[in-house]
Amino acid sequence: GENVEQHPSTLSVQEGDSAVIKCTYSDSASNYFPWYKQELGKGPQLIIDIRSNVGEKKDQRIAVTLNKTAKHFSLHITETQPEDSAVYFCAASRYNTDKLIFGTGTRLQVFP
Amino acid sequence: GAGVSQTPSNKVTEKGKYVELRCDPISGHTALYWYRQSLGQGPEFLIYFQGTGAADDSGLPNDRFFAVRPEGSVSTLKIQRTERGDSAVYLCASSQQGGNEQFFGPGTRLTVL
Numbered sequence: 001g002e003n004v005e006q007h008p009s010t011l012s013v014q015e016g017d018s019a020v021i022k023c024t025y026s027d028s029a030s031n032y033f034p035w036y037k038q039e040l041g042k043g044p045q046l047i048i049d050i051r052s053n054v055g056e057k058k059d060q061r062i063a064v065t066l067n068k069t070a071k072h073f074s075l076h077i078t079e080t081q082p083e084d085s086a087v088y089f090c091a092a093s094r095y096n097t098d099k100l101i102f103g104t105g106t107r108l109q110v111f112p
Numbered sequence: 113g114a115g116v117s118q119t120p121s122n123k124v125t126e127k128g129k130y131v132e133l134r135c136d137p138i139s140g141h142t143a144l145y146w147y148r149q150s151l152g153q154g155p156e157f158l159i160y161f162q163g164t165g166a167a168d169d170s171g172l173p174n175d176r177f178f179a180v181r182p183e184g185s186v187s188t189l190k191i192q193r194t195e196r197g198d199s200a201v202y203l204c205a206s207s208q209q210g211g212n213e214q215f216f217g218p219g220t221r222l223t224v225l
Contacts, residue, residue, distance in 0.1 A: 004154075006154075032212045034212070034213070034214075036216075041218075042218055042219075043116070043203055043216035043217050043218045043219050044155065044203070044216045045216070046213055046214070046215065046216075049212065049213065051212075089154050089155070091154075093212065096210050096211060096212050097143045097160070097162065097167075097207060097209075097210065097211070097212075099145065099157040099160055099168060099171065100145075100147075100155070100157065100214060101157070102154030102155050102156070103154055104152075104153060104154050105152070105153070105154050
């Protein structure tokens, strides 16, 4: 069945450094790849997404890259800040309104 | 505008009891999703509504789980004969018609003793 693998499970960085989280998906029909940030006791918050017709998308300090051939996509956070500390989830779906298949999450800690 | 809201925020029940969890989607969103998130895991899909009808219920784990959305807005997830393994955070999300972006509520933390 559909599967999304996410690495690493935990990531600690110094404030100002970059953080990279990687995901691999199994369903070649997937064409929408969102990233969510989840803080303790809250629901996931959409932070950036990318569709399969685009290789890279950037929004201020956050960027996402997609390699459809390899079925990989990655989240890049530059100039990390303590408030970036949270659990990040990647996900994949096949078409508009399709269910999301989530990765297992990455706990990011940014130390001041 | 207002986001997705879920009530209650916390629910503690005893094994064997019946529970109902409510979701209020973003106004105007036609698609509504339920997910379940166990500790340390990513959300897992349960069911998806387009309007009033369940378009995909392939994620419901068994027939103790049921969901409705009678007027195409608010949805209720119903769990019969709860088991300790049902303990999790139940998340609701909504999206616009034809849209990919799913916006999540804060979740209901269900604890079955």
